[in-house]
Amino acid sequence: MEIKGSFYPFKRYSDNPILTKEDVPYPCNTVFNAAAIKFNNKYLLILRIEDQRGRSHLTLARSNDGYNFKVDEEIWAQPSEDPEYEPYERFGLEDPRVTMIDGTYYITYTAFGPYGPRVAISSTDDFREFNRICLATEVENKDAVLFPEKINGHYVMINRPTGGGSGAGSIWITYSPDLVHWGRSRAIMTPEPGWGGSKLGISTPPVRTDCGWLALYHGVRATASGRLYRIGALLLDLENPEKIIGYTPYFIFGPEYDYERIGDVPNVVFPCGLIVEDDGMIKMYYGAADTCIALAEGPLDELMKICQCGPTTC
Amino acid sequence: MEIKGSFYPFKRYSDNPILTKEDVPYPCNTVFNAAAIKFNNKYLLILRIEDQRGRSHLTLARSNDGYNFKVDEEIWAQPSEDPEYEPYERFGLEDPRVTMIDGTYYITYTAFGPYGPRVAISSTDDFREFNRICLATEVENKDAVLFPEKINGHYVMINRPTGGGSGAGSIWITYSPDLVHWGRSRAIMTPEPGWGGSKLGISTPPVRTDCGWLALYHGVRATASGRLYRIGALLLDLENPEKIIGYTPYFIFGPEYDYERIGDVPNVVFPCGLIVEDDGMIKMYYGAADTCIALAEGPLDELMKICQCGPTTC
Numbered sequence: 001m002e003i004k005g006s007f008y009p010f011k012r013y014s015d016n017p018i019l020t021k022e023d024v025p026y027p028c029n030t031v032f033n034a035a036a037i038k039f040n041n042k043y044l045l046i047l048r049i050e051d052q053r054g055r056s057h058l059t060l061a062r063s064n065d066g067y068n069f070k071v072d073e074e075i076w077a078q079p080s081e082d083p084e085y086e087p088y089e090r091f092g093l094e095d096p097r098v099t100m101i102d103g104t105y106y107i108t109y110t111a112f113g114p115y116g117p118r119v120a121i122s123s124t125d126d127f128r129e130f131n132r133i134c135l136a137t138e139v140e141n142k143d144a145v146l147f148p149e150k151i152n153g154h155y156v157m158i159n160r161p162t163g164g165g166s167g168a169g170s171i172w173i174t175y176s177p178d179l180v181h182w183g184r185s186r187a188i189m190t191p192e193p194g195w196g197g198s199k200l201g202i203s204t205p206p207v208r209t210d211c212g213w214l215a216l217y218h219g220v221r222a223t224a225s226g227r228l229y230r231i232g233a234l235l236l237d238l239e240n241p242e243k244i245i246g247y248t249p250y251f252i253f254g255p256e257y258d259y260e261r262i263g264d265v266p267n268v269v270f271p272c273g274l275i276v277e278d279d280g281m282i283k284m285y286y287g288a289a290d291t292c293i294a295l296a297e298g299p300l301d302e303l304m305k306i307c308q309c310g311p312t313t314c
Numbered sequence: 315m316e317i318k319g320s321f322y323p324f325k326r327y328s329d330n331p332i333l334t335k336e337d338v339p340y341p342c343n344t345v346f347n348a349a350a351i352k353f354n355n356k357y358l359l360i361l362r363i364e365d366q367r368g369r370s371h372l373t374l375a376r377s378n379d380g381y382n383f384k385v386d387e388e389i390w391a392q393p394s395e396d397p398e399y400e401p402y403e404r405f406g407l408e409d410p411r412v413t414m415i416d417g418t419y420y421i422t423y424t425a426f427g428p429y430g431p432r433v434a435i436s437s438t439d440d441f442r443e444f445n446r447i448c449l450a451t452e453v454e455n456k457d458a459v460l461f462p463e464k465i466n467g468h469y470v471m472i473n474r475p476t477g478g479g480s481g482a483g484s485i486w487i488t489y490s491p492d493l494v495h496w497g498r499s500r501a502i503m504t505p506e507p508g509w510g511g512s513k514l515g516i517s518t519p520p521v522r523t524d525c526g527w528l529a530l531y532h533g534v535r536a537t538a539s540g541r542l543y544r545i546g547a548l549l550l551d552l553e554n555p556e557k558i559i560g561y562t563p564y565f566i567f568g569p570e571y572d573y574e575r576i577g578d579v580p581n582v583v584f585p586c587g588l589i590v591e592d593d594g595m596i597k598m599y600y601g602a603a604d605t606c607i608a609l610a611e612g613p614l615d616e617l618m619k620i621c622q623c624g625p626t627t628c
């Protein structure tokens with residue numbers, strides 16, 4: 001198998017980064033890992049913005065072309081004081097992902113509180129209301145995405161219980177009849193020595209393709225000077241999403257440019273959303289060095305091909 | 315509040331320990347943390363037996379009087395090779411608890427595999443069949459008990475996601491419509507500096523009393539030479555079991571005798587089951603030093619009284 005390295009198939013947008021704290025209309029520290037979706041023919045990012053206390057909230061940014069975004073004046077979601085939620089969001093809402101299911105938009109995010117991180121789910125029909133549904137997991141758990149449709153009658157979520165033992169940092173799948181109660185969880189992908197040897201996590205919500213559910217995942221390597229976050233792709237069976245039918249055993253995108261190498265957390269690329277255009281090009285929005293947001297583009301069919309160069313083909 | 319210390323209200327049985335590896339009719343390393351219940355007028359313990367590989371399985375022991383137990387010749391439950399369960403039980407089944415709900419006996423236990431520990435649930439009507447229901451949580455999670463009845467239409471479980479941050483080792487509650495899918499989890503008790511400053515976990519399944527659900531919990535203190543496991547009691551609101559209506563802020567039972575101080579894991583008392591007799595006396599069966607099983611007895615009404623000396627009374 002030919003390994004084409006981290007420039008393939010994604011190409012960075014020439015005016016990266018596309019959003020920095022200078023674009024946020026109120027004081028903040030950083031703007032990074034953002035969910036992405038098209039809504040009413042506009043591009044919409046759900047930004048994680050870290051304030052100067054070091055706590056994160058969610059604010060929307062909108063664009064007509066997918067490149068030039070305007071950040072809302074108002075914060076969209078910040079820690080709830082509802083006794084159902086307090087103190088679980090007290091230290092912030094982080095790393096949102098968004099999935100449309102039957103016309104409603106569901107946001108999975110990390111609720112961070114004194115017990116550690118856990119996965120929360122909210123919904124919106126209009127990107128005005130932010131309707132909390134539940135705190136879906138116990139601690140520690142993060143990096144959750146929902147599938148865009150029920151499979152075998154159940155909602156399906158991928159997440160990452162931190163776990164211990166040799167399986168620390170594995171990607172898991174879990175099922176729910178109602179989005180609130182979750183079970184039948186299984187590990188589907190486990191770190192092996194190499195670029196993702198320390199931990200893995202799903203990055204973007206699965207996209208249905210003829211060949212399987214396509215998603216990006218991140219691999220973390222613990223180095224002598226901190227962690228290195230890079231990106232791979234995987235393909236899950238349409239009927240049985242526990243089954244990995246292809247993946248890139250090498251990373252396909254990693255930090256190389258200054259805005260990815262230098263920042264509050266150096267050497268991080270962290271996509272939380274992608275948009276597939278009608279012409280088959282993917283726009284991948286990613287947090288860079290936990291400090292700004294950048295964009296890279298690549299063809300969906302190429303991404304699927306390199307997934308299928310993995311251990312199996314569909 | 316008068317603090318009566320660890321001899322009150324439980325008194326050790328004079329012939330402790332009641333079970334050691336000498337009582338097991340096949341080679342093993344240790345026999346310890348056991349679930350306890352009355353079934354067909356016999357006392358029944360579900361033993362955790364560790365084999366000489368260091369892996370645990372479950373075997374039953376039976377008694378007519380609650381003091382003298384005979385261990386079954388046959389193992390009751392060992393790691394399943396069912397692909398639904400493999401590899402999650404590969405390294406053993408640990409620390410069972412048993413609860414009767416509507417005439418069926420449900421066993422919660424720690425399934426231990428390469429991803430870490432997680433909570434599993436099985437059932438039996440006759441203590442012959444061991445019917446696996448599900449792996450109920452992701453990793454890491456252990457020390458789970460089921461309530462003996464549904465509350466507000468849902469099954470209720472207490473467990474302990476290992477968690478991180480300052481809340482590491484808190485006791486949580488979670489709910490299910492079907493025993494398989496769990497949600498609406500919350501932390502209900504968190505370590506504070508003192509005898510349980512390192513972590514807490516529930517010990518015995520809740521017993522319904524007029525005043526609330528009574529259960530024993532364990533507190534762990536990290537010392538310079540290892541962990542020290544001791545026992546408290548708590549009382550939960552009958553209608554809203556998230557609400558602690560009383561607890562012993564001090565430990566009421568801790569390692570003092572040689573068989574509790576000396577063993578594979580020194581300084582551990584670890585009850586997984588108790589039986590309330592018709593005369594109001596409790597038999598508490600506890601693992602001692604992860605090596606043998608011992609028994610202590612005390613009056614239920616006294617235990618409830620000392621719970622109510624806590625921050626609130628019912």
